[in-house]
Amino acid sequence: MQGTIQGSGWIEVICGSMFSGKSEELIRRVKRARIARQQVIAIKPSLDVRFSTNDVVSHGGDKIECLPVCDSREAEAAIPADAQVVAFDEAQFFDPGIVDLCVGLADAGVRVIVAGLDCDFRGEPFGPMPELLARAEYVSKLQAICVKCGNPATRTQRIINGRPASYSDPQVLIGASEAYEARCRRCHEVPDRPRPHATGGD
Ligand code: ADP
Numbered sequence: 415m416q417g418t419i420q421g422s423g424w425i426e427v428i429c430g431s432m433f434s435g436k437s438e439e440l441i442r443r444v445k446r447a448r449i450a451r452q453q454v455i456a457i458k459p460s461l462d463v464r465f466s467t468n469d470v471v472s473h474g475g476d477k478i479e480c481l482p483v484c485d486s487r488e489a490e491a492a493i494p495a496d497a498q499v500v501a502f503d504e505a506q507f508f509d510p511g512i513v514d515l516c517v518g519l520a521d522a523g524v525r526v527i528v529a530g531l532d533c534d535f536r537g538e539p540f541g542p543m544p545e546l547l548a549r550a551e552y553v554s555k556l557q558a559i560c561v562k563c564g565n566p567a568t569r570t571q572r573i574i575n576g577r578p579a580s581y582s583d584p585q586v587l588i589g590a591s592e593a594y595e596a597r598c599r600r601c602h603e604v605p606d607r608p609r610p611h612a613t614g615g616d
């Protein structure tokens with residue numbers, strides 16, 4: 415059985431746009447648990463090679479050690495039996511199996527901390543995050559500061575070759591110069607969006 419904190423586990427999700435401080439908050443929570451001598455493991459999908467492969471690094475420069483894995487099955491295999499706290503960063507990039515893994519861990523008494531983008535650059539819910547948010551006991555939705563107007567930023571603006579990325583642009587564009595900015599709802603630009611909040615299929 416997984417290690418327990420007085421027998422009860424739970425899921426806490428930290429979400430928001432890019433630059434909203436998700437990694438900083440995850441790092442803060444992990445450091446505090448370690449200070450309290452909890453058995454902690456931090457895990458992220460290996461495709462996030464933003465800054466380094468064996469750390470979670472915030473845009474502000476804080477970091478903790480983090481195990482890169484290919485998918486949720488590899489994550490499950492890597493979690494030690496005595497883990498009391500399991501933290502996942504960049505959870506939006508995990509396969510759907512991350513949901514059952516988090517629920518199973520929490521049911522077994524583990525504190526599960528999940529950080530991830532709630533929405534992609536189009537402003538659409540991202541990967542397994544909606545279900546994780548629904549199943550979590552605690553949700554922290556963080557905001558950055560809109561670089562255009564200074565209001566709270568809840569969206570991630572993708573910019574390709576100096577222009578707002580189109581709704582239909584692929585996730586990976588080879589040879590293009592790409593950048594991301596934090597923006598508010600009003601300043602977030604998505605050319606060619608079918609219609610606001612379209613769900614597809616109709
Ligand atoms: P996330 O994991 O949500 O992308 P990080 O924790 O990596 O965020 O980084 C948050 C840090 O990003 C802030 O403390 C600040 O130093 C920096 N930052 C850069 N641009 C912005 C912005 N527009 N609004 C707020 N913070 C920003």
Ligand code: ZN
Nearest residue numbers: 560563598601
């Ligand atoms: Zn704005």
